Amino acid sequence: GESVGLHLPTLSVQEGDNSIINCAYSNSASDYFIWYKQESGKGPQFIIDIRSNMDKRQGQRVTVLLNKTVKHLSLQIAATQPGDSAVYFCAEKGPPDYKLSFGAGTTVTVRA
Amino acid sequence: KAGVTQTPRYLIKTRGQQVTLSCSPISGHRSVSWYQQTPGQGLQFLFEYFSETQRNKGNFPGRFSGRQFSNSRSEMNVSTLELGDSALYLCASSLNSGVEKLFFGSGTQLSVL
Numbered sequence: 001g002e003s004v005g006l007h008l009p010t011l012s013v014q015e016g017d018n019s020i021i022n023c024a025y026s027n028s029a030s031d032y033f034i035w036y037k038q039e040s041g042k043g044p045q046f047i048i049d050i051r052s053n054m055d056k057r058q059g060q061r062v063t064v065l066l067n068k069t070v071k072h073l074s075l076q077i078a079a080t081q082p083g084d085s086a087v088y089f090c091a092e093k094g095p096p097d098y099k100l101s102f103g104a105g106t107t108v109t110v111r112a
Numbered sequence: 113k114a115g116v117t118q119t120p121r122y123l124i125k126t127r128g129q130q131v132t133l134s135c136s137p138i139s140g141h142r143s144v145s146w147y148q149q150t151p152g153q154g155l156q157f158l159f160e161y162f163s164e165t166q167r168n169k170g171n172f173p174g175r176f177s178g179r180q181f182s183n184s185r186s187e188m189n190v191s192t193l194e195l196g197d198s199a200l201y202l203c204a205s206s207l208n209s210g211v212e213k214l215f216f217g218s219g220t221q222l223s224v225l
Contacts, residue, residue: 032212043202043216099168102155
């Protein structure tokens with residue numbers, strides 16, 4: 001899940017700027033992390049994932065960074081667009097139960 | 113390829129009633145997971161089914177149950193509904209159990225009055 005200290009429940013971004021969404025996870029043994037985007041009235045949609053043997057992974061306009069030392073995960077969105085307005089969730093998976101555990105979510109609002 | 117389909121989309125029930133929600137996974141996907149989403153608690157794992165067997169279970173009371181059929185379709189049932197059961201119930205499928213990337217349906221919005 002996400003710790004209160006690092007997690008911002010809302011983020012307002014100017015269109016065209018880069019967005020950074022942070023997530024602090026709780027299980028130091030987690031070996032898989034994933035980001036989802038949830039738009040209003042829809043289920044979560046996969047964005048990007050990363051395994052614990054990596055510290056960075058890039059997709060189309062998105063980059064996920066993993067810092068295992070401080071148990072921190074971030075999602076960077078380049079050139080944020082109005083369609084990026086949504087709630088973003090990070091999730092982790094690891095022992096003992098290996099079920100995907102979700103953070104509280106960050107609501108991103110893109111200003112025109 | 114069709115996505116994960118959940119029915120019904122909306123449901124209104126009263127306290128004490130029971131409800132059954134349905135989920136059809138993506139064709140070829142054999143694992144189905146269920147999550148409860150509420151504004152206060154976020155996404156909470158209910159259970160996972162694979163090959164008609166429950167593989168994993170979250171911390172929910174026994175009123176919450178599920179099953180999976182031979183065609184991988186799944187149902188979840190909530191008996192003796194309480195006001196606090198009002199939530200969006202999300203179903204997600206994956207190719208196999210243990211495959212982390214889940215594909216979610218749009219959910220069933222349950223309101224308990």
